[in-house]
Amino acid sequence: MAELNYINVSKRFGEIDAVKGINLEVKEGEFMVLLGPTGAGKTTLLRLAAGLETCDSGDISLAGKNMHAVPPAERDVAFVFQQYSLYPHMSVYDNLAFPLRSKIRNVSEAEIKKRIDDVAEVLRIGHKLQNKATQLSGGEMQRVAIGRALVRKPALYLMDEPLSSLDAKLRADLRVELKRIQQELGATILYVTHDQIEAMTLGDRIGVLKDGELVQVGTPKDIYTNPDSDYVATRLGLPQINLLPKHCLNEQYSEGGVAFVGVRTEHLEFKADAEGAYSAVVQNVEYLGDQCHLHLAFEQEKITLLASPDKRWQRNDRVSFNLVNPVLFDRTGQRIRGQTY
Structure with a gap:
């Protein structure tokens, strides 16, 4: 070799x-x-x-x-x-x-x-x-x-x-x-x-x-x-990473040249209520046996998150969520490093 x-x-x-x-x-x-x-x-x-x-x-x-x-x-x-x-x-x-x-x-x-x-x-x-x-x-x-x-x-x-x-x-x-x-x-x-x-x-x-x-x-x-x-x-990643424009989110992402906030499906904390930082509505449920993907409508964007297959999710269910370990990008799509939230 x-x-x-x-x-x-x-x-x-x-x-x-x-x-x-x-x-x-x-x-x-x-x-x-x-x-x-x-x-x-x-x-x-x-x-x-x-x-x-x-x-x-x-x-x-x-x-x-x-x-x-x-x-x-x-x-x-x-x-x-x-x-x-x-x-x-x-x-x-x-x-x-x-x-x-x-x-x-x-x-x-x-x-x-x-x-x-x-x-x-x-x-x-x-x-x-x-x-x-x-x-x-x-x-x-x-x-x-x-x-x-x-x-x-x-x-x-x-x-x-x-x-x-x-x-x-x-x-x-x-x-x-x-x-x-x-x-x-x-x-x-x-x-x-x-x-x-x-x-x-x-x-x-x-x-x-x-x-x-x-x-x-x-x-x-x-x-x-x-x-x-x-x-x-x-x-990399199925479903793809969620990329959210900063205008959909609160003011904590408004500085440092941030244009988009990325968060993977497994890094969204959510509840079936309205107690989180953000609220979204279930548009579609993708049941895969060992896991479940919820496709959500949030503002004018679409979000996918990883949910437990044990709960019976329905269309139009409302969930709240928080971002965990977000990845920040500028308007050219390049990673912004050194900023944490």
Whole structure:
């Protein structure tokens, strides 16, 4: 395994700045996740690391070696794409063996068999090795696609939303499997996604991207509890953080350039009465079994809070609430630090 470094990397496609001055270190053995919406620059960063695109400016290094003049085939990386990209006429075994049978690698058949057996055990697909790719379920095909990267034992794994085309249960199952595999192998992985749950559950650290810029890097807990901007705050958390204009609130938020006050659903203290600082009306009740989300109308805004599923909430119920641990933002959306309420 090896560390990956982006050093002031930029890339344009015509008039579009896909990546703008990115500086990022992916540590050896780290599971780094890049999170952002479509068009944020996630896949471009992967393609630059793989050598499928070239930097307009800046450098990329892998294991301390500058990759600028190194062709893709000679970079010690494996790429897992969003689509499975398996050879349908081949068995699972031959799909896994394909990258090792390249003349460039010159791996013996005995070594190929050993690697495939080891990877099949890790991925729990040993009983499927003789099946054709077309005989597999979606989850099994994605395991094979991941396995085809694992057998190479590269310095770096690049993964481009490999779980996004699966159904919810398969995504949840493979998230657990992928994290287990990474920890067992000590692999260095750079993984991109727009799914905040994947980012929170998989990443040792998360890098949040916006319009080609890396706006914050930190552990999942850091990003969730200590966002640098309202953009970062809204990327993590379901339901999203409540962002309230200051004019809806009392005068204690009127100083210091505060424009918006953010508070997460679990940080709203509330009662089914009118004794709190603010009063709102229940518009909708979302019962989820182990928890309940109340969607409230407050002034001209909407608020979501986390409630106990034990109480039978009804539309038009009135509740009062107080803000706990609010996060303050200025009119540009940047975090205001050093002020507490």
